Amino acid sequence: MYPRLLIVDDDEAIARQLRWALADEFDIKVSTGNKEEVLTLLSEFSPDVITLDINLSGSSEGNEGLGLLPEILKANSFVKVVMITANDTKDNALTAIKNGAFDFYVKPIDTQEISIILNRAVHLKRLEEELYLSSRTGDISFAGIVGKSGPMLEVFSMIQAVAPNDFTVLVTGESGTGKELVARAIHSMSPRRERPFVVVNCGAIPENLLESELFGYKKGAFTGAVTDKKGRFELADRGTLFLDEVGELPLHLQVKLLRVLQEKVIQPIGSNRDIPLDIRIIAATNSDLKAKVGAGDFREDLYYRLNVINIKLPPLRARGDDIVLLAQYFVDRFSSQIGKKISGLTDAAIKRLVSYPWPGNVRQLENTILRAVILTQSQFIDADTIIFEGISARPELSLSLPDSLKQAKEMVERMLVERALKKADNNISKAAKILEISRPQLYQLMARYGMKETQA
Numbered sequence: 001m002y003p004r005l006l007i008v009d010d011d012e013a014i015a016r017q018l019r020w021a022l023a024d025e026f027d028i029k030v031s032t033g034n035k036e037e038v039l040t041l042l043s044e045f046s047p048d049v050i051t052l053d054i055n056l057s058g059s060s061e062g063n064e065g066l067g068l069l070p071e072i073l074k075a076n077s078f079v080k081v082v083m084i085t086a087n088d089t090k091d092n093a094l095t096a097i098k099n100g101a102f103d104f105y106v107k108p109i110d111t112q113e114i115s116i117i118l119n120r121a122v123h124l125k126r127l128e129e130e131l132y133l134s135s136r137t138g139d140i141s142f143a144g145i146v147g148k149s150g151p152m153l154e155v156f157s158m159i160q161a162v163a164p165n166d167f168t169v170l171v172t173g174e175s176g177t178g179k180e181l182v183a184r185a186i187h188s189m190s191p192r193r194e195r196p197f198v199v200v201n202c203g204a205i206p207e208n209l210l211e212s213e214l215f216g217y218k219k220g221a222f223t224g225a226v227t228d229k230k231g232r233f234e235l236a237d238r239g240t241l242f243l244d245e246v247g248e249l250p251l252h253l254q255v256k257l258l259r260v261l262q263e264k265v266i267q268p269i270g271s272n273r274d275i276p277l278d279i280r281i282i283a284a285t286n287s288d289l290k291a292k293v294g295a296g297d298f299r300e301d302l303y304y305r306l307n308v309i310n311i312k313l314p315p316l317r318a319r320g321d322d323i324v325l326l327a328q329y330f331v332d333r334f335s336s337q338i339g340k341k342i343s344g345l346t347d348a349a350i351k352r353l354v355s356y357p358w359p360g361n362v363r364q365l366e367n368t369i370l371r372a373v374i375l376t377q378s379q380f381i382d383a384d385t386i387i388f389e390g391i392s393a394r395p396e397l398s399l400s401l402p403d404s405l406k407q408a409k410e411m412v413e414r415m416l417v418e419r420a421l422k423k424a425d426n427n428i429s430k431a432a433k434i435l436e437i438s439r440p441q442l443y444q445l446m447a448r449y450g451m452k453e454t455q456a
């Protein structure tokens, strides 16, 4: 099958030249640049690559092709666009590259040269599609989100459906279910993927700082505002803004957020100029926003603005075999990170995992498996290393492991030494045997963690 090339050019001579020169290599269609026609061809002909004349109507503006570019990329984020430009519109071509065009080519056209560029574009497009497909239909995950259960497949198809457009998405689900992962997946599959993904944790930033974090300020707006500062809305321009824990947003900022969503402009603190914004909003919450609306803690109009599309993440306990899939995935990941050769989990360990309700969801499973991987001395992880801790649905209250592997190891090491000593009634030889280390090694560990040899 030939790669498909769409030539968008109102200059008949150029279109004819390209068509004639490339007919042996490409399946070709030509459009004079009518927007409707181009968009129809995009969906019906599904080109791999497009040559787009930057100066379509031959007007003095010379940038109609530039205006068409975002429309094309919005309709199909994989297609590669090569801008065709005259030397005097080269600056526009650079702008086009910034806006997502693959390359530009300055007339007059050398057919051999352009053929090389187009083939390179097709090659890259195929690679990107392959990568995307393998992440989508890959054995166990979708855009890095592991899962094969019915409810998760539904989540994946929603992500896929909402990613290409700009709808506001509200991601809901218990703590640790992967809400941020979903938000990132939507961004990375959207036409905005080359632009920033900016996170605002509405619950973690102190209320008095939140407004200036979000909106930014002008120099002199208040004491301490010694320079202009861009807010996160502005930093996310042309990208995605992720409003995490949006239920924690104080009421007066809810009003301001609503205005941003409605009017798509912001005013930094101390400024009276509207700055236009092009952002996509994804919000997440693990609280019942509807109930907050009922209690008067969350504005109803904002709730409806955010809740255009709701992606509900099921709790881990409702995902069936995904528990095993995820456990195996984390075993592979952590054991290779630590450099341990662990092949998997014993039946007893799996039984223990699937019969547990996982109040802390995937995050808790992740921590549990990390702990087990650190503890395990054999090829398979057994039930006795599966320790449920931090059984709190609120992450800030949970006894979860630190991010640092070194600290986590020390924590576990200390825990095990204490446990062995207790089991052995403080008999050093016995404890060393339980731990499968020598007596001097145990003494060393006890000294490191400041434990004294006490009489039982």
Ligand SMILES: Nc1ncnc2c1ncn2[C@@H]1O[C@H](COP(=O)(O)OP(=O)(O)OP(=O)(O)O)[C@@H](O)[C@H]1O
Binding pocket: 144, 145, 146, 147, 173, 174, 175, 176, 177, 178, 179, 180, 181, 182, 286, 326, 362, 363, 366, 395
């Ligand atoms: N399906 C999954 N596949 C792989 N990793 C996952 C999956 N779901 C969650 N995780 C991992 O679990 C952890 C928690 O996920 P995430 O931070 O997205 O949850 P959350 O819903 O935002 O939690 P919270 O409400 O506490 O903020 C992260 O380390 C994430 O990478």
Ligand SMILES: [Mg+2]
Binding pocket: 179, 180, 244
């Ligand atoms: Mg989160």
